[in-house]
Amino acid sequence: MKHPIAFILLLTIVTMFGSCSSDTKCRQNMNVTMGVTIEADSLTEVDGVLQHTHYTSIPNLKIWGLGTDSLIANGNTSVSKLQMPLKKDVDQCAFVFNYYGVNDTLIFDYTRDVQLVSMTCGCAVLANISQIHTQSALLIDSIRILNAAVSTIREDNVTIYIHKP
Amino acid sequence: MGNSSSSNEKKEEPKESLKDSVCYQGLNFKLDIGNAAFMALKSKGATQQYELAMNVNLYKRFYPTLELGYAWSTDHAEAGNYWGTGGFMRLGLDINPLRKNRNNYYALLVGLRFGMALQNYNMTNINLNDSYWNPGGTYLDYPNQVRFDCWGEIVAGTQIMVAGPFTMGWFIRFHALFTGNAGDHKPYFIPGMGNPDGSFMSLNYYLGFRLDSKQPRKKQTNKDIDYEHNESGGE
Numbered sequence: 001m002k003h004p005i006a007f008i009l010l011l012t013i014v015t016m017f018g019s020c021s022s023d024t025k026c027r028q029n030m031n032v033t034m035g036v037t038i039e040a041d042s043l044t045e046v047d048g049v050l051q052h053t054h055y056t057s058i059p060n061l062k063i064w065g066l067g068t069d070s071l072i073a074n075g076n077t078s079v080s081k082l083q084m085p086l087k088k089d090v091d092q093c094a095f096v097f098n099y100y101g102v103n104d105t106l107i108f109d110y111t112r113d114v115q116l117v118s119m120t121c122g123c124a125v126l127a128n129i130s131q132i133h134t135q136s137a138l139l140i141d142s143i144r145i146l147n148a149a150v151s152t153i154r155e156d157n158v159t160i161y162i163h164k165p
Numbered sequence: 166m167g168n169s170s171s172s173n174e175k176k177e178e179p180k181e182s183l184k185d186s187v188c189y190q191g192l193n194f195k196l197d198i199g200n201a202a203f204m205a206l207k208s209k210g211a212t213q214q215y216e217l218a219m220n221v222n223l224y225k226r227f228y229p230t231l232e233l234g235y236a237w238s239t240d241h242a243e244a245g246n247y248w249g250t251g252g253f254m255r256l257g258l259d260i261n262p263l264r265k266n267r268n269n270y271y272a273l274l275v276g277l278r279f280g281m282a283l284q285n286y287n288m289t290n291i292n293l294n295d296s297y298w299n300p301g302g303t304y305l306d307y308p309n310q311v312r313f314d315c316w317g318e319i320v321a322g323t324q325i326m327v328a329g330p331f332t333m334g335w336f337i338r339f340h341a342l343f344t345g346n347a348g349d350h351k352p353y354f355i356p357g358m359g360n361p362d363g364s365f366m367s368l369n370y371y372l373g374f375r376l377d378s379k380q381p382r383k384k385q386t387n388k389d390i391d392y393e394h395n396e397s398g399g400e
Contacts, residue, residue, distance in 0.1 A: 030294040088295035116350040122244030122292030
């Protein structure tokens with residue numbers, strides 16, 4: 001053999017190639033959800049004086065996506081922070097908030113950025129929130145967008161303030 | 166006596182070697198078998214890539230290089246199906262930093278490449294991971310896509326003579342995609358580069374042959390003899 005080093009190298013490369021196998025399991029986080037904080041304020045009159053109370057944990061609040069029957073918050077536990085998924089195939093979706101029988105619908109408008117992660121993981125649909133508005137404002141007092149970019153990284157995107165009876 | 170001395174001189178003369186001062190020293194053609202085998206083995210035949218390379222030997226130092234290839238890939242994975250085919254071209258320059266030697270056809274090459282690929286592909290049933298709004302799955306299709314990509318490479322390798330005009334060598338490539346953010350999605354496969362989210366490195370193993378430039382030999386001058394003497398380390 002005239003060039004043993006070259007042939008050893010070739011053998012090493014072929015062995016290395018033979019040991020490679022394609023990954024068939026998705027190991028990346030594909031969960032793109034919006035981080036939502038829910039807070040409430042109430043004004044109550046005590047001995048003729050208006051008293052302001054701020055709540056960072058809301059009991060009995062139910063939330064679900066409009067058109068689905070799957071609850072994001074079921075009302076059994078107090079809610080302070082939760083993860084809400086946006087629709088991946090359209091640029092708008094709505095969530096229904098129910099608090100002590102009062103319903104309000106919150107509509108999210110956003111732009112989408114479809115990113116193909118891999119053929120084993122599929123696409124991650126990132127979103128950028130452009131507008132949030134309510135249908136009736138019976139329950140929701142105000143909304144604050146903290147970070148419009150919704151990605152696989154869990155962070156606070158929106159704070160929703162509701163009227164507490 | 167005189168005859169025997171001249172025949173000894175003839176024996177010592179290098180055969181068909183060119184002076185280093187000659188610009189055009191020959192052409193090298195190479196067929197990649199290493200990366201082709203790697204891709205075919207790794208994908209169990211679903212991805213195949215074939216490439217030919219050609220370089221021009223200038224002054225035994227500079228090797229302007231052209232690499233041409235064709236690839237196709239199919240994948241039926243959990244989150245979608247892919248089928249694509251396309252051609253690619255890489256242009257670049259290698260430099261041989263080894264000490265020049267008139268009879269040396271061995272080259273250690275380091276250089277740069279600019280790669281371009283044009284491909285046509287289909288991606289179907291791509292899962293959007295929308296299990297809350299649509300538990301049955303939301304899927305997306307990218308049919309009949311045409312895409313152009315370009316990338317840069319730093320390469321290093323060897324080109325060695327095996328027997329007669331036949332050569333072989335290997336190359337290690339480190340690549341960076343310049344068009345990763347073009348379009349609304351990153352492609353799954355780029356001909357000539359592979360999966361843009363996969364390894365940033367690839368290997369080639371080449372078999373090839375060289376076409377040397379023939380230069381009519383002229384009578385050696387004192388200058389040439391001095392040059393050869395200096396080249397061989399003054400032995």
